Amino acid sequence: MPAEQPQWVIDARRAVGDRIRVRRLHLNMTQETLAHASGIDRSTIQRMEAGAEMKLSHLLHVAAALRVHVTDLLHG
């Protein structure tokens, strides 16, 4: 697979990042707070919210820290 992803995959990742940010702000958490709660580096949280490539494990940790099911971050 080429390093560059098709637009629909980039869009889907961005939508996931948007949902993470919306949920985080809904809980009045900073990226720093979410990083601490999930055990993931703040820079990784930042990249995830920007829609960069992300590991399934990171997504699972973030969902748990945001108290949602991982599917809630992928719906839409």
Added chain:
Amino acid sequence: MPAEQPQWVIDARRAVGDRIRVRRLHLNMTQETLAHASGIDRSTIQRMEAGAEMKLSHLLHVAAALRVHVTDLLHG
């Protein structure tokens, strides 16, 4: 984050891998066929089905090739 994941994350990844395999077999696809349909290396498909760490983009490509929504591979 440590390289080793907690058991619940390992279990969740394995469940995703199981759902990929079950759906693939339901469609009478081999790992090779799924690799071709999704544009992902067969060795990566094999690792995903075994529950290894996986990229969100790969999960999205596999879900599309299996004609399910990515959330269908994460529910349960």
